[in-house]
Amino acid sequence: MAFSIYDFTDLAQSIHNGLSSSLTPVWTTVIEWAIIGILYILFVALFGLFLVYAERKVCAAIQQRIGPNRVGPYGFIQTIADFIKLLMKEIINPKGVDHFLYNLAPYIVIATVFIIISMFPFAPGLQSFDFDIGVFFVTAVSSVGVIGILLAGWSSNNKYSLIGGIRSGAQIISYELSVGLSLITMIILSGTMQISGIVNGQADGWFLFKGHIPAFIAFVIFIIAGTAETNRGPFDLPEGESELTGGFHTEYSGIKFAFFFLAEYMNLFIVAAMVTIVFLGGWQPLHFGTGNGFNAAMDLLPPIIWFFLKVCTIILLIMWFKWTFPRLRVDQILTLEWKYLLPINLFNIILMSVVVLMGWHW
Amino acid sequence: MKALFNYIKEVLGGFYTLLQGLGVTGKYLFTPWNYVTQSYPENREKLQMFERFRGEVIMPHNENNEHKCTGCGLCELACPNGSIEIISKSILTEDGKKKRIIDKHIYHLGMCTLCNLCVRACPSDAIIMGQKYEHAVYNRSNLTKVLNKPGSKIMEGIKE
CATH class of the missing domain: 1.20.5 (Single alpha-helices involved in coiled-coils or other helix-helix interfaces)
Structure with a gap:
């Protein structure tokens, strides 16, 4: 079985050949689905736990604390212990909830996360789906997640949850616009919506460097709007610990709360991965031009490590925001979107079109 | 524009x-x-508390087992929750006068709020705030302490 850490295409092909040589096509497909599903569940659970740990450590470092340091070396097993505790908690159904929607909402939120992650190329050959409208599909599915949040807020029979859900809806629907427009700016540059096409287009330089000023403006706007879409600080109004006691997930406990919690952190990963794919070249190593010694040196590091290196850098940046900036009020959040990000974004699209038409990008 | x-x-x-x-x-x-946070049990050997930290009320004694307490009872009066009890006794001095001195300075650490009022009330600076902070004991009665050591005397030159 051919195996290389640099390219997973051969590995996937040899697994497929091995299965289809001994099984019927139907069973081959079913087993391949099962393998992929288990891999994604493992990835989401482990990376989510890692992100919770990383967030606590980053927050502690910014506040000059130590953070979790008792369970395991440097507190590394702390989040696993927390998660086991969460799973063993009683699942409470409050009085007067709409049982069907109340039970459905966490699954909508977590299923959205899985659908989006299936679009991401972690390395060459490590991608489940590759539609030719990939970026469009990701933005479309990510707005399904808000339905889960709205349902959770509505069905909980709790005024705080309702306010949190509505706030979340207003915020995510507003910022979806900025996310979409800044992605359109980059699609003008890349000329394709297919995610593998976007990544391959950055083999001779990342789009952040290729697109000059408009790409950089789109990068900043995407990070701001993406942070707002994940309901993280400084845009964490839907949770509003101080005034809404947790917002839309106030009434949830046990594994259902864990789903919301995990989905929130995986949304952070999704935003960071989208930034990585669209602006920082996905799994492409840092390249300038073609065929020089610098590129050959950068190729030594496997693409999957490049991908996670970039993702973790962006995640660190977003966590740094969260623990630095003060929260925005509801009207300030909407002012930021409609009076600042949207006009700048529309202007930026024109700027990018001019740059691409005049051939000023590399 | x-x-x-x-x-x-x-x-x-x-x-x-x-x-x-x-x-x-x-x-x-x-x-x-x-970072500012201290990893407490690991660094307890070299952990230095701050000068103004209030751990407990102590009565310093010098090497001759002498303290400065005159037994005036002002700290007992100053204490808002009765953590201090002064038991005094009368002795005859060498020139035949009766004099009231301290017998037992009883301090209930379990009731003390470490408010520092007794230290400020003391006219002869006999009691101060100590730096000890590990006060866990197995029996509540161990929290009641006698601050003046057995057989101790008042220092020379301390005015009533």
Whole structure:
């Protein structure tokens, strides 16, 4: 079985050949689905736990604390212990909830996360789906997640949850616009919506460097709007610990709360991965031009490590925001979107079109 | 035109202040060895408390087992919750006068709020705040302490 850490295409092909040589096509497909599903569940659970740990450590470092340091070396097993505790908690159904929607909402939120992650190329050959409208599909599915949040807020029979859900809806629907427009700016540059096409287009330089000023403006706007879409600080109004006691997930406990919690952190990963794919070249190593010694040196590091290196850098940046900036009020959040990000974004699209038409990008 | 100029200035100014904030927290984030929190049980050998830390009320004795307490009872009066009891006794001095001195300075640590009022009330600075902070005991009666050591005397030259 051919195996290389640099390219997973051969590995996937040899697994497929091995299965289809001994099984019927139907069973081959079913087993391949099962393998992929288990891999994604493992990835989401482990990376989510890692992100919770990383967030606590980053927050502690910014506040000059130590953070979790008792369970395991440097507190590394702390989040696993927390998660086991969460799973063993009683699942409470409050009085007067709409049982069907109340039970459905966490699954909508977590299923959205899985659908989006299936679009991401972690390395060459490590991608489940590759539609030719990939970026469009990701933005479309990510707005399904808000339905889960709205349902959770509505069905909980709790005024705080309702306010949190509505706030979340207003915020995510507003910022979806900025996310979409800044992605359109980059699609003008890349000329394709297919995610593998976007990544391959950055083999001779990342789009952040290729697109000059408009790409950089789109990068900043995407990070701001993406942070707002994940309901993280400084845009964490839907949770509003101080005034809404947790917002839309106030009434949830046990594994259902864990789903919301995990989905929130995986949304952070999704935003960071989208930034990585669209602006920082996905799994492409840092390249300038073609065929020089610098590129050959950068190729030594496997693409999957490049991908996670970039993702973790962006995640660190977003966590740094969260623990630095003060929260925005509801009207300030909407002012930021409609009076600042949207006009700048529309202007930026024109700027990018001019740059691409005049051939000023590399 | 002026409005557009102000708009751009506002956006850039906003980014400048945000970057300033990021600079402050980034300084802490990337120097994690400068943390303020102490890892308590690991560093208990070399842990130094601050000078103004109030751990408990103690009565310092010198090497001749002498203290400064005259047994005046002002600390007992100053204590808001009765943590201090002064038991005094009368002795005859060498020139035949009766004199009241301290017998037992009883201090209930379990009731004490460490408010420092007794230390401030003391006219002869006989009691001060100690630095000890590990007060866990297995029996509640161990929290009641006699501050003057057995057989101790008052220092020379302490006025009533």
